[in-house]
Amino acid sequence: MGNAGGLFHLRDGAVISVESPGSPGVESLLLSSGRIEEADWTAALVESVETRSLQAALVGRGVIGAAELQGLVVDGVQDGAFAAAVGEIERHVVDEGSDPPLLPATEGVAPDLLLAATGRRLEAIASFSLSPYRDRVVPGGAAEEASTAARREIVALADGRRTARDLAFALGRRLYPVTVEIGLMLADGLLEIAPPATSFRCSHWGLAALRPRAEVRPDLGISLKSSEV
């Protein structure tokens, strides 16, 4: 538990799924990329209520192969573990009664392997000094030099309010590769860390105080200027 935190599903000592608010799940990836139509996904979900297997429902509809889907699921375990580890972990609880994951990995990932892989990923992003949850990015001075479509898409979505995690969800891509891409783009001057004034812009339109209706004459309007603080 924490921010983002994560839910690790284990079976027979292996991690079969990690769900984290920091890591876009298989559903986000498949739907955002257009790999699967939302109608097909929804129909498979409905079907899986009785059969208890979303994978069987998706494969049965012929929209994706089992191998491709399992590849995404295992990748999701790795990214979910990274998302939980790179954030703040406040405490942990073991829950033996939780619902099984929607899309479990058939062959789970051994915890020691997952730990080692996550450690390598944390080390890999350490040089960027970029927090995927705290740092919000804006286009930098060299933003127009973004050479790939993926980079141009990140520049377009970097409004100063979004963190690497927020951009990963907006793009429908995994947290780790998006964090690495943003780290490299910061180094190249394509992006910059946004100042707090850009990231948090609370506005009350110059309004000093609202008054009770009883004190407002029917023909009197309060005109608000759109100024920001």
Next chain:
Amino acid sequence: MFVLSGSTFPILKGSELDYDALSAELRKLRENVAGVTDTVIAASDGIPIVADVAKNIDPAHISALAAADLGIARQAAEVIGLGTLSQTVVFGSEGYMAVYAIGRLSLMVVLGDKGLNLGRLLHETRPVIERVGAILSA
């Protein structure tokens, strides 16, 4: 530019709301809960009080929708006998809109993306609602 015709929000004439304190609460909420994208505090009649939203979001529209949403939910809770309404949440395939009652006179809207952890949001929001309520009635 907004031209508004007043609000039922009962702040005494001459008193000034502590907007900085309200803004700090909205900021903390977005920092502490992954997936929160925008927040608005409004009077329960739909007049926005303070907002922390992306450029493409109009706080006046969100406040009006949230007030209507909360009004219907509150009435449902009362008619069906569900007790005092605390929140109502709209689930979309791309994200969430959670609306929290702050007493009977104001509300807070939280917009979130698909990854938002609603359980965590509820947990983090409870003390925020308490503090925002205290700031609004100070």
